[in-house]
Every structure is written in structure tokens, then in C-alpha cells.
Amino acid sequence: MAQAAVQSTNQITGQRKWWAFATVLLTMFFSSMDQTVVSTAMPTIIGDLHGFNLYAWVFTAYMMASSVTVPIYGKLSDVFGRKPFYLFGLIMFGLGSAVSGQAHSMIELVWARAFQGIGAGAMMSMPRATVGDIFSPKERAKWMGVMMAVFGISSIVGPALGGWITDSFSWRWVFYINLPFAVLAIFGVLFTLPRVRAEHRVKVDWLGSVILVVGLIPVLLGFTWAGTKYAWGSPIELTLFIGGVIVLAIFILWERRASDPVLTPSLFKNRIFTTSLILGILVGMTMFGSLMFLPVFVQGVIGLNAQDSGWVMTPMMVGFIIGSMVSGQVMSKTGRYKFLGSISGAIIVVGSLLLNQMNVHTTWGTVMVDMVVLGLGIGSLMPLMNMVVQNAFPYKIMGTVNSTQQFVSSLGGVIASPIFGSILDKNFSAKLSKTLPASLHQFQSKLAGVNPQSLLTKQAQQSISTEFSKYGATGHQMYLQLMDAVKASLTFGVQHLFKVGLVFAVLCFIGTFFLPEIKLKGKEYYQEHKLAEDNA
Structure with a gap:
């Protein structure tokens, strides 16, 4: 070729x-x-x-x-x-x-x-x-x-x-x-x-690119470390956030004056673009709240071992694939997407509601069904957001439009992770102090600052078991009591995340009604460049 x-x-x-x-x-x-x-x-x-x-x-x-x-x-x-x-x-x-x-x-x-x-x-x-x-x-x-x-x-x-x-x-x-x-x-x-x-x-605009990178790095570091390495209100966190925001404000001022800016400010004046960005962030938040820590629930409540929990996301991905295929065919035949977006948002709400019904008696089969439903909604809506944005702008700036949307969505994921992690940690600690037997309260301080999810890994459990072996015959029983309390507390924390995910799902569904609709373009999408070439 x-x-x-x-x-x-x-x-x-x-x-x-x-x-x-x-x-x-x-x-x-x-x-x-x-x-x-x-x-x-x-x-x-x-x-x-x-x-x-x-x-x-x-x-x-x-x-x-x-x-x-x-x-x-x-x-x-x-x-x-x-x-x-x-x-x-x-x-x-x-x-x-x-x-x-x-x-x-x-x-x-x-x-x-x-x-x-x-x-x-x-x-x-x-x-x-x-x-x-x-x-x-x-x-x-x-x-x-x-x-x-x-x-x-x-x-x-x-x-x-x-x-x-x-x-x-x-x-x-x-x-x-x-x-x-x-x-x-x-x-x-x-x-x-x-x-x-x-x-x-x-x-x-090389200078604008440098300013953007310099402003983003401290903000990304701040969200990465927040709630884990440093407290949200610590001097280091405040310095990173304030410093990053100041530089990003300078970047925005610079971009307004640049002849060919890296991030075009006018994009954000387009309703389809801004609505799609907001919907994309809300869908991402729903995924984080509902699915990010689902393996913890499956291990802690249902009893699936850590190795098999790697397959936990498979049902959601099956629903994701089916949803995207069906919605793709519908959009291709009709050229319309707004009604489909609202239906997808409704399915996401139903999936989130189903996850919120899960408790200690939930079976693996029920979890699979719930995840398929949520995957259907997310799979229908997420690709739709990318398509409608590209459809709303001239082909000549498609790369800029596409990357800006992807950039903002990735920042949403960076922000969501520590926030949901902090919610899990807070509820985990509160529940653990109530669930842990009085004889084991001395070990709670050792769990402070530890990522709750890591306690379910095989390596962590072996390490904890080894430490309890020092106590002789009663050590193993104490270890089992501790792990039961840890799993119950993790489950409590994850159930709170399901509730947060449901809130974002409802907001996402409401947001779909504000998405303007432009019929999907066919060959005319490239017409502008073809006319320019013919007239050259």
C-alpha cells in the first residue's frame, strides 16, 4: 500500500x-x-x-x-x-x-x-x-x-x-x-x-502551552494527594491549589489575547459544548460513585476472592458495549440524539437505584444484573457526548474541540477520585470505631491513614495475620474479628458512595433535557474544506 x-x-x-x-x-x-x-x-x-x-x-x-x-x-x-x-x-x-x-x-x-x-x-x-x-x-x-x-x-x-x-x-x-x-x-x-x-x-502558542502545564501540575498534585498524603486544608494543599489557580487565571487572560490559543475560549460559549462537558463530568462522577469501589463491596459482602474480583467490571462492560451499539444504530438511522440522551440518562438513574438496594443479602447474580443496567445507560450516553460536540463545530477545528472535551473530562476524573476516596475513608473510620470489638480497639490506630481498599489485598491480610500470630492460639480468632469489622466498615462506606452516585445520576438525567440538538451531519460535515479546495 x-x-x-x-x-x-x-x-x-x-x-x-x-x-x-x-x-x-x-x-x-x-x-x-x-x-x-x-x-x-x-x-x-x-x-x-x-x-x-x-x-x-x-x-x-x-x-x-x-x-x-x-x-x-x-x-x-x-x-x-x-x-x-x-x-x-x-x-x-x-x-x-x-x-x-x-x-x-x-x-x-x-x-x-x-x-x-x-x-x-x-x-x-x-x-x-x-x-x-x-x-x-x-x-x-x-x-x-x-x-x-x-x-x-x-x-x-x-x-x-x-x-x-x-x-x-x-x-x-x-x-x-x-x-x-x-x-x-x-x-x-x-x-x-x-x-x-x-x-x-x-x-x-507555545507560551500559552507552558503556562497551562505550569498551572495544571500543582492542581493535579493537590487533588492526587488530598485526603491521603495530606489533609485537604493543610498548608501544602492550600499552596498547591492557590498557586495553581493563580497560574491558570493568568493562562485564561493570556488565551483571550492570543491570536491562535491552545484552548479556544469561544468553545465554552457554545451551549452544546458546555452542556456536553457538564454531562460528561456528571456521568464520570456517577461511575466513580457507583463502580469505582464496587470490587470492595463484592469482596467484603459477597465473598468473591481478590483474584476473581478483577472480573467484577465485566458485566458493566457487557452492558456498555450493548448500549453503545444500540444507540449508535439509532443515531445513524435517525440523525437525532436528544431523546436518546434522555432515555440513556433515565437508565443510568435506574441502574444507580438498583445498586442502592444492595445489602448484606445481595447475591452475585443480582450485582451482575444491576451492573449491566448501569452499563447500558453509560454506554449509550458517554460516546454520544463526544459525537454531538464534534457535530456542532466545523471540521477544521475538530482536534481542538475533541481534545478540549477530553481534557476537561480527565480533570473531572482526577477531582472525583480523592473526593470519593475521602468519603469512603470517613465513613469507614466512623463505622469501624463502632463495629470493632473493645478488645481490638488498640489496633484501630494502626489502621489510621491506611487506604481501606488495600486491607482486602492478599499481601495486607497475610501481613496482619502474621502480626496476630504473636498472640498465640487466640491470635487467629482476633484476626478474624478484625477482618470482619474491616469488611463491614468498608461495605458501609461503599453504600454511602452508591448514594452519592445516585445524586449525580439524577443530575445527569435532568441535564440531558438542556442539551440542544443539531441533526447529525453526513457528507456535508467535510463540505467546507472541499469548497475551499475547489475555489483555491
């Missing part, structure tokens, strides 16, 4: 678009799988590299590097084409994976993950933008189910694959496995994505 020719837009047509779509699916698969594979291997990595105090930074460094680069990639790709930034992201991700596999200390792994995250920023934004280059909004709806299926399968396969690789080979191979996928994707990008020739000289 001949290499893609130079053209004035990113649009991909003819037979080449199917190879480009296959490349997008491949990238989505291994980039989304990477996170779950690494998570599964982390206990083994910590045991080998001895750096538990840097545990969170393995994910934080990756998340921060990828989040701050997403809007920059999106803006530049609209001007210079997706191809150079797609290739750069794949190469950086591959190199970061190789260096991560070679790490001999936790600090080396953290820096390697940051390096990998720089590439991940492109891999988060370029595939979604490339899909817009291949299919118009109305066509894209038909293929939404395929894209979501790839995402769902990677989320299901990831934990099992990570455990198998770690046990059968070495934890280093959870990083090395990315390399063959990255190489295949590089060849796909080289031969399917066009080289774009900028029609006029563009002044890249």
Missing part, C-alpha cells in the same frame, strides 16, 4: 480509511489495556523494587503527563495534521514502556511512566480525532459499538492478562508487551494517515 499523499485536510477516504480505522482500534486496545495490566502487576513490582512510598506516583506521573499534553496535541494536529503527533505519541509510549520494563528502582519507574504518559496524551486524543477524519458524525454512530467493544474487551482482558504475565514470566513483560502493538500501529499510521500541508503560516 502506497504511503498517504500530501493534502490540505486530515480527511481519510477510499479503502485507506478502513486500514486507518483498524489502526485506531489497535491503538485504543493496547493503550486502554495498559492501565489495567499495570495495576494488576503493581503488588509484585513493589515487592521487587521496594518503594511502597512511591506507589501512587507510578500512576500519578503517567496521569499528569498525559492530561496536560492532550489539549496541546489536539490544537497542533488541526494545523499540522494528526500524523506527526500520532507517530510521536506511539514512539514515546513505546520508549516509555521499554524503559519502564528496564527500571531497577521505583524512582526510575516513576520517571519512565511520566515519559510514557507524554506519549499517552497523543494516544488519548489522536485516535478519537482520527475517527472523525474517517467518518462523518452520522456514519460514525454506526461504528461506535465497535469502538466501545474494543475498549470493553481491553478492560476485561487486562486484569487477567496482567496476572498471567506476572506469574508466568516477569512483571517487566507487562510493559514490554506494548512494544509489538506500538510497532504495528506505527506502520499503520505511516501508511494510512495523510501528510497535511498547512495552508498558511501559524504562530503556535
Whole structure:
């Protein structure tokens, strides 16, 4: 297949678009799988590299590097084409994976993950933008189910694959496995994505990009550490938040004056854009409140062991895939989405209500049904948000629009995690003090500041059991009493999160009625550029 020719837009047509779509699916698969594979291997990595105090930074460094680069990639790709930034992201991700596999200390792994995250920023934004280059909004709806299926399968396969690789080979191979996928994707990008020739000289807002990064890093650090490493109102947290907000305020002022800003302020004046952003954040909050800590409930109440709890999200992903396929077909045939958005929001509310009915007598079968229902609603609504936003703006700024939406959504996830974690910790501690037998109150202080979820891991339970073995014959009984109290307290905390998730689900449902509707565009989506080329 001949290499893609130079053209004035990113649009991909003819037979080449199917190879480009296959490349997008491949990238989505291994980039989304990477996170779950690494998570599964982390206990083994910590045991080998001895750096538990840097545990969170393995994910934080990756998340921060990828989040701050997403809007920059999106803006530049609209001007210079997706191809150079797609290739750069794949190469950086591959190199970061190789260096991560070679790490001999936790600090080396953290820096390697940051390096990998720089590439991940492109891999988060370029595939979604490339899909817009291949299919118009109305066509894209038909293929939404395929894209979501790839995402769902990677989320299901990831934990099992990570455990198998770690046990059968070495934890280093959870990083090395990315390399063959990255190489295949590089060849796909080289031969399917066009080289774009900028029609006029563009002044890249590099200073604005630097100000954005400088402002985001302390805010992201603040939310990452809040409620865990430092208290929310501690001097360090206040310094990070206030400093970051001041720099971001300077960024906003700068962007209003910039001739070609990184984040276009005018986007936020569009009702479809702002409503979609709010709905996306509310859906994300619902997912965090309902699903983030569901494995804790399944382990603590239903009794599923830690290894099998890695499959807990599978029913939700099945519902997610079915919901996206059905809604995609409906949108493709009708060109409409508002009514479908409201139905999806209603299903999310029903799913959240079902989760709130769960108690100590709930069976695994009931949990599966509840998760499928919630997955149907989320799977129908989340992809819809991305599609309607791209449909509302000219094709020439699609990369900017797409990356800005993705950037704000990722920040919502960063903010949600510590908030829900704090809610869980607070309710866990309160319930534990009431549930713990008087003879074991001396051990409660040792659990202070410990992540409640980590107490259900096999390694943590073995460590606690070893400590109780010092007390002789009664030690084992004391250990069982402690773990029963821990599980009951965790369950109490998770049930409170279900209630919070329900609140966000209801707000999301109400918000769908405020989403303006523009009929999904077909071939006319690209008409503006075609007319410009004809008149040139």
C-alpha cells in the first residue's frame, strides 16, 4: 500500500480509511489495556523494587503527563495534521514502556511512566480525532459499538492478562508487551494517515502551552494527594491549589489575547459544548460513585476472592458495549440524539437505584444484573457526548474541540477520585470505631491513614495475620474479628458512595433535557474544506 499523499485536510477516504480505522482500534486496545495490566502487576513490582512510598506516583506521573499534553496535541494536529503527533505519541509510549520494563528502582519507574504518559496524551486524543477524519458524525454512530467493544474487551482482558504475565514470566513483560502493538500501529499510521500541508503560516502558542502545564501540575498534585498524603486544608494543599489557580487565571487572560490559543475560549460559549462537558463530568462522577469501589463491596459482602474480583467490571462492560451499539444504530438511522440522551440518562438513574438496594443479602447474580443496567445507560450516553460536540463545530477545528472535551473530562476524573476516596475513608473510620470489638480497639490506630481498599489485598491480610500470630492460639480468632469489622466498615462506606452516585445520576438525567440538538451531519460535515479546495 502506497504511503498517504500530501493534502490540505486530515480527511481519510477510499479503502485507506478502513486500514486507518483498524489502526485506531489497535491503538485504543493496547493503550486502554495498559492501565489495567499495570495495576494488576503493581503488588509484585513493589515487592521487587521496594518503594511502597512511591506507589501512587507510578500512576500519578503517567496521569499528569498525559492530561496536560492532550489539549496541546489536539490544537497542533488541526494545523499540522494528526500524523506527526500520532507517530510521536506511539514512539514515546513505546520508549516509555521499554524503559519502564528496564527500571531497577521505583524512582526510575516513576520517571519512565511520566515519559510514557507524554506519549499517552497523543494516544488519548489522536485516535478519537482520527475517527472523525474517517467518518462523518452520522456514519460514525454506526461504528461506535465497535469502538466501545474494543475498549470493553481491553478492560476485561487486562486484569487477567496482567496476572498471567506476572506469574508466568516477569512483571517487566507487562510493559514490554506494548512494544509489538506500538510497532504495528506505527506502520499503520505511516501508511494510512495523510501528510497535511498547512495552508498558511501559524504562530503556535507555545507560551500559552507552558503556562497551562505550569498551572495544571500543582492542581493535579493537590487533588492526587488530598485526603491521603495530606489533609485537604493543610498548608501544602492550600499552596498547591492557590498557586495553581493563580497560574491558570493568568493562562485564561493570556488565551483571550492570543491570536491562535491552545484552548479556544469561544468553545465554552457554545451551549452544546458546555452542556456536553457538564454531562460528561456528571456521568464520570456517577461511575466513580457507583463502580469505582464496587470490587470492595463484592469482596467484603459477597465473598468473591481478590483474584476473581478483577472480573467484577465485566458485566458493566457487557452492558456498555450493548448500549453503545444500540444507540449508535439509532443515531445513524435517525440523525437525532436528544431523546436518546434522555432515555440513556433515565437508565443510568435506574441502574444507580438498583445498586442502592444492595445489602448484606445481595447475591452475585443480582450485582451482575444491576451492573449491566448501569452499563447500558453509560454506554449509550458517554460516546454520544463526544459525537454531538464534534457535530456542532466545523471540521477544521475538530482536534481542538475533541481534545478540549477530553481534557476537561480527565480533570473531572482526577477531582472525583480523592473526593470519593475521602468519603469512603470517613465513613469507614466512623463505622469501624463502632463495629470493632473493645478488645481490638488498640489496633484501630494502626489502621489510621491506611487506604481501606488495600486491607482486602492478599499481601495486607497475610501481613496482619502474621502480626496476630504473636498472640498465640487466640491470635487467629482476633484476626478474624478484625477482618470482619474491616469488611463491614468498608461495605458501609461503599453504600454511602452508591448514594452519592445516585445524586449525580439524577443530575445527569435532568441535564440531558438542556442539551440542544443539531441533526447529525453526513457528507456535508467535510463540505467546507472541499469548497475551499475547489475555489483555491
